[in-house]
Amino acid sequence: MPRKFAIVEKYSDAGLELPKRATQQAAGYDFQAATDFTLPSIWRVPFLRVLKKIRIGEALTTDEMKQAKADVKPLLVPTGVKVYMEENEYLMIANRSSNPLKRGLVLPNGVGIIDADYVDNEQNEGEIFVQMINWGLTDRTIKKGERIAQGIFMPFLVTDDDAQDTKADRIGGFGSSGIK
Structure with missing residues (x-):
């Protein structure tokens, strides 16, 4: 299969651009947001309340913990793009270097890994989503077409005895290896 990007059917008429490298020596292909998307700041009252209670040593209720966790839960920003690649490759999704510094946006998992069978x-x-958290003080609206991450094609190796292990076929999407 040739290595290439494609637009998923859901966005076929949305006028999206495929990821591309910005310069001759750029390692990463820039991914853009498929739609306007608002990432709420983590600095909301339930989260701040929990931080205060932790600081002064007060016990937390289950409900307080649940609400605070909702404030720091990453959201999935859609790209409208899928990728075809060779069997022994993956696409590493990395944050743009300007995101944390200028926008307070981070990838909580550090990097994302897109397997060839996704x-x-x-x-x-196989739509690629970018998992993000907004550490900024205010909500951040990402505009459709705004560059949010970069994808770098990488080869990978397996152990010499890897063929002995039974592998499942992928049946799920984001965050799924098809194994229950």
């Missing part, structure tokens, strides 16, 4: 899965056609 494309065209039943759940979401």
